[in-house]
Amino acid sequence: MSDISNIIQLTDVRKVYGNDGITTEVLHGIDLTLQQGEFTALIGPSGSGKSTLLNIIGLLEQSTSGIIQVQGRETGALSDEELTLLRGRSIGFVFQFHHLIPAFSALENVMMPLMLEAGRPLAAQRERATALLTRVGLADRLDFKPAKLSGGQQQRVAIARALAANPPLILADEPTGNLDTASADEIFKLLYEVNQESGTTFLIVTHDPRLAHRCRRVVELVDGRIVV
Amino acid sequence: MRIEWLLALRFLKEGRAQTFFMLGGVTMGVGVIVFLTSLITGLQRSIIEKTLGTQAHVVMRPPDDEARRIIMPDSARAVSANVERRAQRLSSILQWQQIMRELEKRPEVTAVSPLVAGPSFAIRGSATKSVALMGIDPEKYTRIVPMSSFMKEGEFRITANDAAIGTDLARDLGVTLGDKIRLQTADGRSETITVAGIFDVGIRDLNRRWVFITLRSAQNLLDLVGGVSSIDVTVRDLFKADAIGEQLAQQTGLTAESWMKTNAQLMVGLKSQSASSYMIQFFVIISVAFGITSVLVVSVIQKSREVGILRAMGCSRKRIRHIFLLQGGLVGLSGSLFGSGLGALLVTFFASTAKNPDGTPIFPVVLEPGMFLVAAGVATVTGILAAAAPAVRAAKLDPVVAIRNV
Ligand SMILES: Nc1ncnc2c1ncn2[C@@H]1O[C@H](COP(=O)(O)OP(=O)(O)O)[C@@H](O)[C@H]1O
Ligand SMILES: [Mg+2]
Numbered sequence: 001m002s003d004i005s006n007i008i009q010l011t012d013v014r015k016v017y018g019n020d021g022i023t024t025e026v027l028h029g030i031d032l033t034l035q036q037g038e039f040t041a042l043i044g045p046s047g048s049g050k051s052t053l054l055n056i057i058g059l060l061e062q063s064t065s066g067i068i069q070v071q072g073r074e075t076g077a078l079s080d081e082e083l084t085l086l087r088g089r090s091i092g093f094v095f096q097f098h099h100l101i102p103a104f105s106a107l108e109n110v111m112m113p114l115m116l117e118a119g120r121p122l123a124a125q126r127e128r129a130t131a132l133l134t135r136v137g138l139a140d141r142l143d144f145k146p147a148k149l150s151g152g153q154q155q156r157v158a159i160a161r162a163l164a165a166n167p168p169l170i171l172a173d174e175p176t177g178n179l180d181t182a183s184a185d186e187i188f189k190l191l192y193e194v195n196q197e198s199g200t201t202f203l204i205v206t207h208d209p210r211l212a213h214r215c216r217r218v219v220e221l222v223d224g225r226i227v228v
Numbered sequence: 229m230r231i232e233w234l235l236a237l238r239f240l241k242e243g244r245a246q247t248f249f250m251l252g253g254v255t256m257g258v259g260v261i262v263f264l265t266s267l268i269t270g271l272q273r274s275i276i277e278k279t280l281g282t283q284a285h286v287v288m289r290p291p292d293d294e295a296r297r298i299i300m301p302d303s304a305r306a307v308s309a310n311v312e313r314r315a316q317r318l319s320s321i322l323q324w325q326q327i328m329r330e331l332e333k334r335p336e337v338t339a340v341s342p343l344v345a346g347p348s349f350a351i352r353g354s355a356t357k358s359v360a361l362m363g364i365d366p367e368k369y370t371r372i373v374p375m376s377s378f379m380k381e382g383e384f385r386i387t388a389n390d391a392a393i394g395t396d397l398a399r400d401l402g403v404t405l406g407d408k409i410r411l412q413t414a415d416g417r418s419e420t421i422t423v424a425g426i427f428d429v430g431i432r433d434l435n436r437r438w439v440f441i442t443l444r445s446a447q448n449l450l451d452l453v454g455g456v457s458s459i460d461v462t463v464r465d466l467f468k469a470d471a472i473g474e475q476l477a478q479q480t481g482l483t484a485e486s487w488m489k490t491n492a493q494l495m496v497g498l499k500s501q502s503a504s505s506y507m508i509q510f511f512v513i514i515s516v517a518f519g520i521t522s523v524l525v526v527s528v529i530q531k532s533r534e535v536g537i538l539r540a541m542g543c544s545r546k547r548i549r550h551i552f553l554l555q556g557g558l559v560g561l562s563g564s565l566f567g568s569g570l571g572a573l574l575v576t577f578f579a580s581t582a583k584n585p586d587g588t589p590i591f592p593v594v595l596e597p598g599m600f601l602v603a604a605g606v607a608t609v610t611g612i613l614a615a616a617a618p619a620v621r622a623a624k625l626d627p628v629v630a631i632r633n634v
Binding site: 051055058060061080081084085087088089093095099100101102103104108112113115116117122161165 | 230231234238239241242533534536537538539540541542543544545546547627628631632
């Protein structure tokens with residue numbers, strides 16, 4: 001049943017918001033499998049449940065029912081502590097609004113996931129974070145605070161941060177949503193290159209059909225159901 | 229642990245005004261506590277020092293109630309003693325040398341001194357004064373009451389001929405160094421001594437009554453040959469005098485009276501002073517804690533986005549909690565350092581302005597490293613406790629809410 005090359009396997013995942021009184025079912029029985037190395041776009045109209053689905057896959061939110069397996073491991077019975085650990089090891093996030101920590105420099109933001117892992121010496125953390133920022137083209141911005149960086153640059157830092165702990169899966173929720181076309185293209189290109197270089201699995205929510213068409217696989221969500 | 233420290237420090241650095249207000253609160257709170265404590269400690273210590281300057285910590289007496297009253301010299305009683313002197317005979321400790329050896333062996337005892345005390349008259353020409361004979365072994369006695377430091381004239385030299393009297397008695401009798409005085413007890417025994425030293429112990433009544441002679445002279449005069457009327461004891465820890473006294477009493481079969489019992493009134497005063505000081509300190513701590521809590525509660529709300537991001541990156545609830553507890557602890561600790569400085573400054577300034585006419589400080593303030601350590605410890609713990617509620621709140625934040633609501 002569970003294939004280890006399946007990074008993510010969702011079976012009949014439902015999500016209902018609200019408890020008593022008014023309840024809305026946002027996801028109606030989602031079945032979805034993401035395989036190692038896949039580069040997938042998740043598209044759909046606003047309010048169709050894309051972010052909700054992403055948060056459930058990212059173990060940030062609990063589904064109301066259904067099975068979520070991360071690298072073959074059932075997550076339903078895990079404690080909050082265990083989910084946090086699994087999330088830190090297996091999943092990197094890139095959000096629409098560059099969710100960087102404003103008090104930290106670019107380098108420190110990228111080091112953050114490494115610091116959260118136990119037992120890596122500081123020098124090694126610094127080295128890896130520097131290499132990643134160099135990879136995303138920000139070698140000369142290491143000590144800049146997020147406020148001193150452009151939107152595209154902030155998103156590059158976020159990508160470097162998502163890559164830092166070397167997770168097998170990266171979830172990106174409209175990573176180019178706030179950027180001009182040129183920057184959006186560059187960010188998308190960067191994500192694709194990383195996918196090619198390291199085989200990291202990507203699930204990218206996007207509104208932009210132009211970008212979606214450049215992905216090998218496109219999943220479309222309409223009213224909480226997968227239609228493609 | 230490193231990342232929690234880093235984040236706690238950064239969050240504090242970032243929230244400038246908030247951190248400043250928390251630090252200010254702790255600084256002032258600790259300042260007040262240090263000021264109050266050093267003032268009261270100094271005050272109490274000097275009172276106790278003054279009181280104990282002329283007293284033993286524990287006085288051992290024969291197990292006889294009668295004896296106690298007679299040892300306190302009383303001229304009316306001394307006169308009537310002429311009529312019924314056998315009944316008035318001082319009760320004494322007979323095996324005192326042996327008892328003293330036993331007492332000296334105890335580790336908590338620092339000095340032991342025998343005393344033969346009783347009423348007498350001091351006569352010089354036509355002047356007669358009622359006095360208290362203090363028959364002592366000068367070497368032992370000065371280890372309990374530092375008589376040499378009280379000498380105004382001459383020296384504290386007690387021999388078969390030489391004696392020491394107080395300034396007031398010297399004036400009353402009109403004697404100076406080298407003059408002779410006749411000591412005569414109610415039952416007619418008498419001896420003549422030479423004034424070798426005149427002391428001022430700071431208490432007029434004692435300056436008027438105390439006459440120091442040798443143990444042997446006093447035994448002869450008071451008809452106590454071979455015995456002593458009491459044994460003075462000093463102990464290592466002043467405030468254990470009561471408990472140690474009881475042990476000594478059990479061991480020796482004598483009665484023991486500690487300085488705390490002798491000065492019960494004073495002790496009540498000191499205790500209620502301490503109690504009110506503790507009360508003030510307690511409420512200062514509480515209000516400082518409230519200040520920290522309310523600032524951190526706001527800071528948690530402001531930092532909810534960061535907390536959400538950290539949670540998404542795999543930061544556990546426990547670590548989030550630690551980040552905020554650390555902020556409280558760090559504010560407490562650093563505030564206590566500033567506060568100690570402030571308190572020390574205040575108290576030094578205060579002590580330098582409040583002076584007696586002769587230039588000595590009215591309040592002999594005490595600044596001890598132990599007090600600063602305690603202040604730092606209390607402030608740190610207070611900071612951590614004050615941060616507990618905000619920290620728990622931060623740990624409970626839902627990362628999704630923080631991430632969705634930009
Ligand atoms: N916490 C919540 N409580 C109630 N409804 C929610 C909550 N979060 C999202 N929704 C609803 O779920 C639906 C899907 O939202 P979302 O997943 O953000 O859609 P998308 O990302 O595709 O725009 C929307 O109708 C939204 O209003
Ligand atoms: Mg969305």
